[in-house]
Amino acid sequence: MDFRISPDDRVGSSTQKGGDKPAPAKRSGWGKGRERVEPSMGQAVGGFVDDERSGGGPTDPKGKKPAKPARRGTAKPARAKKPRRRSRTGGFFMGLLYWGFVLCLWGGIAVAGVIVYYGAQLPSSDTWAIPDRPPNIRILAADGSLISNRGKTGGEAVTYRELPYYVPAAIIASEDRRYMSHFGVDPIGLLSVAIESVQARGVTRGASTITQQVAKNLFLTPDQTLGRKVQEAILAIWLEQNYTKEEILELYFNRVYFGAGATGIEAAAQTYFGVSARNLSLGQAAMLAGILPAPSAYNPKASPERAIERQRLTLNSMAQEGYITAEEAAAARIDPDQTVRTKVAGSESYVADWVESLMQAYIGDVQKDVIVETTLDWRLQKEAEVIVREMVASEGPKRKFNQGALVAMDVDGTIRAMVGGVDYQTSQYNRAVTAKRQPGSAFKPFVYLAAMEKGYTPDTLAEDSQFDYNGWSPRNASRKYAGTVTLRQGLAYSLNTISARLAIDVTPQAVIDAAMRMGISSPMTAVPSIALGTQEVNLLELTSAYAPFANGGMGVIPNVITRIKTVDGDVLYEASNAGPGQVIAPDVLAEMNDMLKTAVEVGTGRGANLNGWPIAGKTGTTNDSKDALFVGYTSRMVTGVWLGNDDNTRTSLSGGNVPVAIWSAFMTKAHQGLEVADIPGGVTSANQLLVQQVIDPATGYAVIDPNTGVPMVQYIDPATGQPVANPAATAGEAIDPATGQAPLQAQFDPQTGMPIQVQPEAAPQGGGFQVDPATGLVIIPGQPSDPVAQQGVPIDPNTGQPLQVMIDPATGQQVYVTSTPVPPQPIQQQPVYESAPAQRTLMDLIFGQ
DSSP states (O other), rough: OOOOOOOOTTOOOTTTTTTTOOOOOOOSSSSOBBBBOOOOTOOOOOTOOOOSSOOOOOTTTTSSSSOOOOOOOOOOOOOOOOOOOOOHHHHHHHHHHHHHHHHHHHHHHHHHHHHHHHTTTSSOOOOOOOOOOOOOOEEEESSSSSEEEESSSSSSOOOGSSSSSSHHHHHHHHHOOTTTTTSSHHHHHHHHHHHHHHHTSSSSSSSOOHHHHHHHHHHOOOOOOOHHHHHHHHHHHHHHSSSHHHHHHHHHHHHSBTTOBBBBBHHHHHHEEEEEESGOOOHHHHHHHTTSHHHHSTTTOOOOHHHHHHHHHHHHHHHHTEEEEEEEEHHOOOOTOOOOEEEEOOOOHHHHHHHHHHHHHHHSOSSSSOOOOOOOOHHHHHHHHHHHHHHHHHHHHHHHHEEEEEEETTTTBBBBEEEOOSTTTOOOOOOOTTBBBBGGGGHHHHHHHHHHHOOOTTEEEEEEOOOOBTTTOOOOOTSSOEEHHHHHHHHHTTOOHHHHHHHHHHHHHHHHHHHHHHHHHSSOHHHHHHGGSSSOOOHHHHHHHHHHHTTTTTHHHHHHHOEETTTOOOOOOOOOOOOOEOOSOOHHHHHHHHHHHHHHHOOOOOOOOOTOOEEEEOOOOOOOEEEEEEEEEEESSEEEEEEEETTTTOSSTTTTTTHHHHHHHHHHHTTTTTOOOOTTTTOTTTOOOEEEBBBBBOOOOOOTTTTSSSSSEEEEEETTTTTEEOOOHHTTOOOOOOOOOOEEEEEEEETTEEEEEEEOOOOOOOOEEETTTOOEEETTTTTTHHHHHTTTTBOOOOTBBBBBEEOTTOOOOOEEESSOOOOOOOOOOEEOOOOOOHHHHHHHHHTTO
């Protein structure tokens, strides 16, 4: 082994020659004051001192030029070896961890300060409580069918367990995948959103959990501020500590907005698909869940394409999370080329809006969810909707109108159908309840009612001619005038001058009083022009004002609500049968029904037809045909129809064309399966008996009067069903045996054109016979005192025997047979009211009808 000696150990070294003596190096194991230097392989032990053996110093460790040799006698003392430097990489990470810890510490302190600051602005946590959900109003048809939900939410609350499992699963998969595991705030989600936002150099999506959204919706404003987000997180943690996951999710899907005015899952299901949330399909549930990030943009009504794409994403997320299989997701997915079928709000929504507006009056403020049972007939409602829509679509372009309304009610005022417009989706304005328009001639029955109550009769004569009254000069719509007419004709043909004369005579205030008693509630001004229907009313009140004509004279209050109760069954309101009572005297009612039946038989409403049902009613057309109406009735129902334009522009309508057609189509549907019945109270007046032909019971043919060549008639007391004498004849009035009418002569007031006195007078009748003014029976020449003749039986002048007239069924010719007279017998057929065909024919000729 090669041992090397340190220069300090040599004899004659510089330290021994008087040079400066360096401090001895410590050596271990080599005696006192000395350390042993352990050898090392391949490295000089004393490499840290100058080497004088070769005159050259050691090379620089980095391979640079050699170090200078030390001068003799000037050697510096040996220095201790420096410690090895640490790795720069390790130092960087240590520094990073250190400063990261410092930053986190200060950041935590700052966050805590922010939380404390904004948390202190919240009320004390022991006062926090879930606010009540706005109450829902569930509106049902008479058969229990759901019409609509109303209220601020538009739908009732449903529980978590009432829904199919995939409904909450769809919401979780779409909105908050880690909902079931986080504590109200999702740190992983926050970090993910932060990274995405940094990469995208902008906020990409929200990071709020379902719990945070519940907290925001329940307690906070929607402001996007730091303070609100902090408070949202605090409240979310509080919710998680006090409610279960199911309860929080239930709060969420019952209060979150789904677009199109629907708040809550039930409202959304009804709005978009017309089903309860309890019956949602998987595809429907996924589409609703996909709406939530942007309800106004993603809902299927506003953007079907986006709704389909959002549904696909939700279904994929549900499959990835294991809620459904990939096959189930594919089966539930809507093809992008398909159309999303959503529920279209129909005309029943007009009724729902009206019902909602009535709630305050019926029960005050709605404090909890309620169920409203209505009188609406769902079948008739849809029939009315279709008829009005189709008629407007087919006739509107030709006659320049685009809107229509219909109100149908039972004769007691119970609403069965209401159409407030052609398309609720386009316009929610209710033209049956909210809109007020001039009724035109449809208001005239109230003018005539006031006149009948003053003492006029349908047979009273009046002058149809132009006149001037204090500067007002009414004109007939046709600009034609008939001269002397009966009031029956005046109403049937809607003669403006006759109605105006009546209103002036009875006074406009009397007309208003009669109209209000019948059911008109809109304010009216007492001016003569009220006779022409210039005062605005709505279709609902106009229709209900006709109901007393149909029900025997009883006033009605239109009613659509049967019962209001809570969801627990507590009854808050129940309809009663109370009403205004008798508003028309029986004799006046009979006269009004006589005239209003004439209006649909031969007058302006003659286009109305109802398969043999006795009907009555009145048309109405305003100036420039801006409004066209018809209100008609049977013994079972009253229906009013209005057509026109919302902007009040001119049309080519009249009350007798399209409104009558709509009325006939709807009323035919409404009366299917019902037994035909006469209008009650229509024949109770003394001069309005039923008139029937005399039928030979042996042959079944009508008995013909040989002197007139027309069928013989008999008068029936509607109370007993027995033949009676014509009271006009017993009163000494001359009558026409063919018509039963008493021709009247009158004098007219030149100022008003109204009769000032009526004087009946017996007069010879045509056809070779006279009528006994005391009995009204035919007087046969040569047999004035024959008792048989006094009974009105035709007498053979040659034999003095009564004649029986029969029809030969083979030839159709009259056959006169001397036999025992056949007494008049009631016939088993629908009775008709007495009429005056000669006068009506004259009116047809005058007015070209």
